[in-house]
Amino acid sequence: MAKNLPHSLDAERSVLGAVFLNPALANALTDELRAVDFFDPIHGYIFEAIDALNKEKKAIDYSSVSGKLDQMGKLEEVGGIQTLIELSNYTVALDHLETYIDLVRSFSLKREVIKVTQNIATQGLTTDIETDEYLEEAERLIFELSKKRKAGDFKPLKEVVQAIQEKLTFLQSHKGGITGLTTGFLKLDQYINGLQKEEFIILAARPSVGKSAFAIQLALNAAMKNKDGKAGVAFFSLEMSNEQLVTRMISNMANIENSKLRTGFLTSQEWKQFEAYSERLNRLNIFFDDSASSNLSDIRAKCRKLAQEGKLDLIVIDYLQLIHIDARTQSRQEEVSRISRSLKQLARELSVPVIALSQLSRDVERSSDKRPLLSHLRESGSIEQDADIVMFIHRDEYYEREKSDAGDTEIIVAKNRQGRTGTIHFIFSANYSRFLERSDREE
Template sequence: MKQLPYSHEAEIALLGSLLVYPESVATVVEYDVRIDDFFKVEHQQIFEHMLALIDANRIIDPKLLITRLADHGKLDLIGGVDYLMMLTDNSSGPSSVKHYVDVVQEKSQIRRLIHVGQDIVDHGFDTTVELDELLDLAEQQILDVTRIRRTSEMLSSREVVQEFLENLNQIRENKDRITGLKTGYGSLNHLTNGLQRGDLIILAARPSVGKTAFALNLALNAARFNFEGQAGVAVFSLEMPATHLISRMMSAQSSIKSEYLRSGNLDDDQMNELHQAANALAQLNVFIDDSSTITVPEIFSKCRKMKAEGRLDMIVIDYIQLISGKGGTESRQQEVSEISRSLKQLAREMEAPVIGLSQLSRLVERRDNKMPQLSDLRESGSIEQDADIVMFLYREDYYDHDKDDDEKEELSPDQPRPVVLKIAKHRNGALAELDMQFEPSISKFYDVARER
């Protein structure tokens, strides 16, 4: 049987330095050295009791450590006083501590990868595990190994308060007070302080109201107005191919009607404008996946790849009810509920806002007041519960077919449609109804005030 990798010399030198040089403690704390970073059991025991002294604001003195180990019945287990004295004899100077921390943690990471690999192999031989589940497990476990983890998952109030004050100072210094991603809409920015990392945002409307167009506007604006135009946006389109999405984006960017792009009926000036729009779009980090049968594990996999490459700041999914579930659940509603919970986990893991589009049920059509409400979310399950923000799009002209002829408002195809963006749920802020305008001919939304 092969020996798991570790460095006996580095572990001894690191523990010896902690015993002899108190200033070494700062390096160990800074780089989050964990008990299981040490391979030898006796070294784990020694370091565990060193951490206890650190937490108690005590100096790691050999006499104190000997007393503590003896009180807990561990002194003989680690080799007695003689072993501790041997550590002090093999201590390294403070300038070398970082080197030994690197060696110890590197060997620890390799051991974790070996354990993960063995676990993946064991699951691979399990005939009840499906491929998607195995791939998701493998990616998640490997990602966990690569993350820098704190010694303890519990945070003290002192740490949290300090982080809060630092964030508050950054907000105060930020003139526009936007803490999340800029949306391109001043009223929405003001209400939400930008789209926040880790938030699941549901955008819902009846078919053909404009939710895909609005989502694409948000995607383009996020890519354009954040991180000096370098923000990365992933768009998962389950309903229409990438070429159709790009056509809508080009129309919104160039203000050339979609029908002209479909027919090719463009003059030279319009072609020049279109090329300028194409060049502008090509500079943005917008990535489109138009797989019509994509699953949640596949979404996670592609987002993890983008995150690892440092180019993922927002995720758009059009739309939730089209995502393929695992199957085996009692109802589609339960399946959609599991999907929504997974999308919230996606937002947290990717540290990015996830905008999930959703259909509304036909119940809204049966009411006199057709302004959407939370209960109208189709196959809602836990969508409302999991979401940090729920936004509805409402267009009064959409329901003109229900009115008498003398009540209908005649709008030309090119005329902007008044739209209400209703914030029906906002976990960390106020509710509101924001007035916007939508130009269907170019798939573009505006603030009424035309602000960013």
């Protein structure tokens, strides 16, 4: 069966032989291919050796590649330096390298499609799996393959200018108003121009400062105040249950203390408020997922399904460091970096804003004024890199426990690729999980 799988040994020999004829082509080769793209395992080993030397910025020739293969314990299996010399004979013209690379990658993708579809068929035939779960897993696997197709061509300048003209026309027709989803907070909207499509937004704070409450209110406001109350919000909570989330929403809207909703000791008036605002909540398109074991693939599949149904305008994830990934990583920092990049890609793929909550490191508590900085983002510098907007929640009362908690809170817009940075003053009422912007007069 393996011999019948799509492949071209001549194309594989040609791309490898080209590097020995012109070592400067190593970058093009290693940028576009992986060792697993080669059908012949011997060719895969040779590619790994070339890739390793290229990353080490060392010379690439017959001697250095054979030396690297010897270090890998694969030189004898490959057939020695003679095999490397023979590869050059298969390269007809260096000008055709891109064609050979495309062939190798194309056949590799076909083999992956065959493998995945066979696995899907086997799973359906041999396991007792629910239909919905089976379809979701099949969709996820096929989607992962589709991402491996070659990236699109360059866009000519004319097309980009036309897109900018269309955007400017849209902005002019809105007379300076916000162009994204409104957050429900006037000043915050002025700073970030609303929650923009494709933006990856980080909301970070130390534990118990109120980041979950703020995220809940952003989700609630986005659902209520956009598209005539029909905007769709996907809320992934890896720490709190769905009931806890909705309880906070009801507390926020109905002006009933959280503690009363947890104990059930409501006055007759509060029961009326509870029923009235519960009815209003029922009309909103907010979709919850409180699976503590959610991984990136699950989140992507569920969001993709909502988007296909036209029910997705915002994604909120509470919180980033609790997301699992399927692939093995060498360190926690690398894992968080992959999660961050994937969430940015998700925002671009589905063309919706993604808000991800993040923890701050303890270093913020060692600073003199306890004010968070971008360098305090926990476990990965790539979070700062990937994010379009980074917002911090800061409360002096959190660090000065002897002070009475007046609820004074700062939302610090520390990074904003497309707009202003600065501090917006809020009042946070923990009993009602509610944030209110201070008026200009109060400030």
